[in-house]
Amino acid sequence: xxxxxxxxxxVLIAGSVxxxxxxxxxxxxxxxxxIMRFAHFAHADMMTxxxxxxxxLVTLFPGAGDAIGVPTAIVMLPLAMALTALLAVGIDKAFYxxxxxxxxxxxxxxxxSLGVTLMLxxxxxxxAGTGGQSLYVDDRKEIFRLALPIEGVRVPVVITEPQLYLxxxxxxxxxxxxxxxxxxRLGKAMRAMSDNPDLAKASGINTNTIVAVTWVIAGGxxxxxxTLLSMDVTFKPDLSFFLLLPIFAxxxxxGVGHPYGAVAGGFVVGxxxxxxxxxxxxxxxxxxxxxxxxxxxxxNLALVGTEYKIVVPFFILVAILVWRPTGIFKGKVI
Amino acid sequence: xxxxxxNPHRRDDTGATVSTFPxxxxxxxxxxxxxxxxxxxxxxxxxxxxxxVEAACYAILALGLTIQWGYAGQFNAxxxxxxxxxxxxxxxxxxxxxxxxxxxxxxxxxxxxxxxILGAGLxxxxxxxxxxxxxxxxxxxxxxxxxxxxxxxxxxxxxREVTERIEDQVEFVGGLGLPTWTGWIVGGLxxxxxxxxxxxxxxxxxxxxxxxxxxxxxxxxxxxxxxxDWLTRGTATVSPLPWPVPGPAEVGFTLSRALYLSxxxxxxxxxxxxxxxxxxxxxGRMIRAxxxxxxxxxxxxxxxxxxxxxxxxLGCILMGIGGAVLGSFNGIFDPQGYLPLNHTxxxxxxxxxxxxxxxxGTIFGAVAVYIIWIMSEPLALYVMELAAHVxxxxxDWEMPTNLESRALQARVFVIGLLITVVLRxxxxxxxxxxxxxxx
Numbered sequence: 115x116x117x118x119x120x121x122x123x124x125v126l127i128a129g130s131v132x133x134x135x136x137x138x139x140x141x142x143x144x145x146x147x148x149i150m151r152f153a154h155f156a157h158a159d160m161m162t163x164x165x166x167x168x169x170x171l172v173t174l175f176p177g178a179g180d181a182i183g184v185p186t187a188i189v190m191l192p193l194a195m196a197l198t199a200l201l202a203v204g205i206d207k208a209f210y211x212x213x214x215x216x217x218x219x220x221x222x223x224x225x226x227s228l229g230v231t232l233m234l235x236x237x238x239x240x241x242a243g244t245g246g247q248s249l250y251v252d253d254r255k256e257i258f259r260l261a262l263p264i265e266g267v268r269v270p271v272v273i274t275e276p277q278l279y280l281x282x283x284x285x286x287x288x289x290x291x292x293x294x295x296x297x298x299r300l301g302k303a304m305r306a307m308s309d310n311p312d313l314a315k316a317s318g319i320n321t322n323t324i325v326a327v328t329w330v331i332a333g334g335x336x337x338x339x340x341t342l343l344s345m346d347v348t349f350k351p352d353l354s355f356f357l358l359l360p361i362f363a364x365x366x367x368x369g370v371g372h373p374y375g376a377v378a379g380g381f382v383v384g385x386x387x388x389x390x391x392x393x394x395x396x397x398x399x400x401x402x403x404x405x406x407x408x409x410x411x412x413x414n415l416a417l418v419g420t421e422y423k424i425v426v427p428f429f430i431l432v433a434i435l436v437w438r439p440t441g442i443f444k445g446k447v448i
Numbered sequence: 449x450x451x452x453x454x455n456p457h458r459r460d461d462t463g464a465t466v467s468t469f470p471x472x473x474x475x476x477x478x479x480x481x482x483x484x485x486x487x488x489x490x491x492x493x494x495x496x497x498x499x500x501v502e503a504a505c506y507a508i509l510a511l512g513l514t515i516q517w518g519y520a521g522q523f524n525a526x527x528x529x530x531x532x533x534x535x536x537x538x539x540x541x542x543x544x545x546x547x548x549x550x551x552x553x554x555x556x557x558x559x560x561x562x563x564x565i566l567g568a569g570l571x572x573x574x575x576x577x578x579x580x581x582x583x584x585x586x587x588x589x590x591x592x593x594x595x596x597x598x599x600x601x602x603x604x605x606x607x608r609e610v611t612e613r614i615e616d617q618v619e620f621v622g623g624l625g626l627p628t629w630t631g632w633i634v635g636g637l638x639x640x641x642x643x644x645x646x647x648x649x650x651x652x653x654x655x656x657x658x659x660x661x662x663x664x665x666x667x668x669x670x671x672x673x674x675x676x677d678w679l680t681r682g683t684a685t686v687s688p689l690p691w692p693v694p695g696p697a698e699v700g701f702t703l704s705r706a707l708y709l710s711x712x713x714x715x716x717x718x719x720x721x722x723x724x725x726x727x728x729x730x731x732g733r734m735i736r737a738x739x740x741x742x743x744x745x746x747x748x749x750x751x752x753x754x755x756x757x758x759x760x761x762l763g764c765i766l767m768g769i770g771g772a773v774l775g776s777f778n779g780i781f782d783p784q785g786y787l788p789l790n791h792t793x794x795x796x797x798x799x800x801x802x803x804x805x806x807x808x809g810t811i812f813g814a815v816a817v818y819i820i821w822i823m824s825e826p827l828a829l830y831v832m833e834l835a836a837h838v839x840x841x842x843x844d845w846e847m848p849t850n851l852e853s854r855a856l857q858a859r860v861f862v863i864g865l866l867i868t869v870v871l872r873x874x875x876x877x878x879x880x881x882x883x884x885x886x887x
Contacts, residue, residue: 152656153656153657153659153660155525155659155663209868209872212872213871213872216875218871218875219521219655220654220655220656221521221523221655221656221659222871222875224523224655224656224659225523225796225800225867225871226867226868226871226872228525228793228796228864228867229863229864229865229866229867229868229871230864230868231864232789232793232860232861232863232864232867233860233861233864233865233868234864235860235861235864236857236858236859236860236861236862236863236864237861239854239857239860240854240857240858240861243853243854244853244854244857355663355667355788356667358660358663359660359663359664359667362660366657366660414605414608415601415605417600417601417604419675421671421674421675422668422671422672422675424664424667424668424671425668425671427664428661428664428665428668431660431661431664432649432661435649435650435653435657435661436649439653439657
């Protein structure tokens with residue numbers, strides 16, 4: 115049973131954590147893709163920017179969380195989301211809108227977003243330095259150890275406070291986005307524009323508003339994902355290049371332009387990563403004695419080493435591009 | 449002589465250009481020459497020659513990117529990976545032979561494992577064809593995936609064992625001790641092969657997917673080179689790499705670097721002439737026709753995906769060669785030294801600033817941007833120190849401790865700003881591609 119608890123800790127919980135982060139990130143990418151029709155490479159740096167805003171606010175008001183009993187970073191998250199949303203709209207006004215007005219090809223927008231990603235990265239590193247920093251300045255990261263009430267189980271299930279917040283916030287974000295897209299007027303207009311921009315424009319939808327709303331949502335979600343990731347581990351300014359590939363893989367797996375698909379894709383990629391680096395010989399240990407003699411199991415049965423984690427999303431990306439470029443949920447834009 | 453003069457569809461190549469005198473080119477090249485002369489005066493000959501050699505290596509990379517982006521509209525966001533592959537090939541071909549490795553039984557074991565890997569690949573491939581023997585397709589897929597997983601685990605654990613023994617006993621496999629240029633050629637070929645696979649998967653799809661996939665493959669190549677200690681010594685780095693010309697120890701820094709520069713100049717001249725011919729050849733016209741209007745070229749019966757793959761692989765080969773030349777010149781193979789900023793985005797700026805699709809403009813952009821890049825390092829530090837001092841004196845700022853590393857980050861911002869500004873205000877670059885119009 116100890117091995118099973120180990121599996122829960124290292125695969126179920128870790129996979130849900132990475133999956134949630136990728137899912138929230140991929141939703142933003144896929145929304146931008148469906149409205150503006152380009153792969154937004156600056157998304158991962160918007161996540162980092164959101165986390166950086168939280169870091170700034172937490173350093174400014176370290177005691178704010180104590181008053182209501184939640185981590186200060188969580189208290190500051192709404193403010194950081196607003197700031198990141200503002201930044202996203204500002205970036206669009208300053209850099210993407212002129213390019214759109216020129217009617218450039220989507221790939222030029224991609225290059226423009228790479229320029230933006232470098233600018234954001236440069237600014238964040240300029241102010242935050244290059245090292246890692248914890249988002250828990252004044253308070254302590256709670257770690258819950260749940261001992262299972264089963265005979266002979268010594269290893270507890272370990273889950274941390276930010277991970278719980280992450281699960282809750284992911285759920286809230288997904289449900290909220292679902293309600294927004296299916297019930298509200300703006301959400302319906304967004305879906306209309308994603309289906310057919312010209313028709314949407316002709317039927318009186320203000321496309322500029324839709325674009326702004328998309329950036330607000332993408333920025334807010336990016337701030338949530340970046341902050342919770344940084345709370346779970348540490349804040350690092352150079353997160354983005356390692357996040358970009360999994361997030362894009364998730365968006366493409368779920369079908370580009372398909373928000374629910376992106377959530378599913380995020381969890382697919384997250385679990386694939388943790389399953390691939392999990393050492394399967396741990397699970398086989400209890401039945402090792404009953405195995406035949408000729409089967410000599412090596413001690414390391416992980417598919418890839420942790421240092422090659424990035425190969426997993428890439429492999430998924432290539433596989434999905436080869437076999438089903440529209441993604442598992444049939445995205446609209448290929 | 450001119451029998452076609454009444455034909456309204458004749459190709460009139462002469463009457464289109466307004467002025468044949470290349471004033472813009474000459475002005476910009478003169479400015480560039482003045483900048484180079486200024487660097488020579490300010491920093492000394494040895495330093496400046498080194499800068500020029502590096503700029504020349506970057507020019508080869510930029511030529512590779514300009515045919516992908518400028519000729520065909522493909523955006524490769526993973527130049528770094530191909531540069532690293534080139535550097536790796538240059539290292540492993542030119543570094544002296546590791547006698548301890550070849551004297552032991554390890555080469556045989558390594559060869560055996562490689563044969564196992566090949567055999568496992570063949571078995572999996574055969575399993576994927578089982579449906580030809582009448583097996584249901586779903587069953588075939590299940591069998592193939594299971595077989596692939598099991599065989600993969602078997603060979604990878606044996607492979608790990610052998611590589612660990614290599615690392616323990618002889619440190620790494622060493623080089624082949626061959627002349628440097630063999631490594632340069634193999635570097636180009638290696639990059640071309642990887643480019644072929646990426647292009648094969650992505651080029652039929654939206655252009656964004658190519659950018660995503662190349663970004664990923666670059667990080668994977670870097671991770672592989674960094675963690676394969678048995679092959680590259682990983683973070684321990686390999687140095688010195690031999691030069692194809694007499695080294696600094698024999699003829700002094702300036703002369704040896706000048707000799708190296710002449711070699712790179714020859715390489716650039718050859719590539720430039722070949723590309724120039726290709727651009728004006730029917731093949732080049734076809735490539736540009738596909739870039740400018742895909743539907744009509746498809747309607748003309750052009751095999752679009754095949755042409756795209758050709759141009760992508762060609763660009764990757766040039767990047768591999770450039771990376772190999774650069775790697776040899778650096779004299780040290782350090783997988784961690786390959787950074788997206790220095791080896792992908794810097795090259796991108798060179799191309800879009802110089803003029804995508806214009807080879808002369810690309811070379812101009814490469815040298816100009818590299819001078820700015822090198823000179824920005826002391827300049828950024830100076831500006832940061834000035835700002836920090838002013839802030840300290842007037843507003844009681846705390847002096848940041850790691851000013852030097854932060855000043856380097858300012859360059860990240862500048863490169864990003866440059867990309868967006870160029871795209872906005874000079875989308876065709878300083879020396880735009882000359883498109884002939886036929887009225």
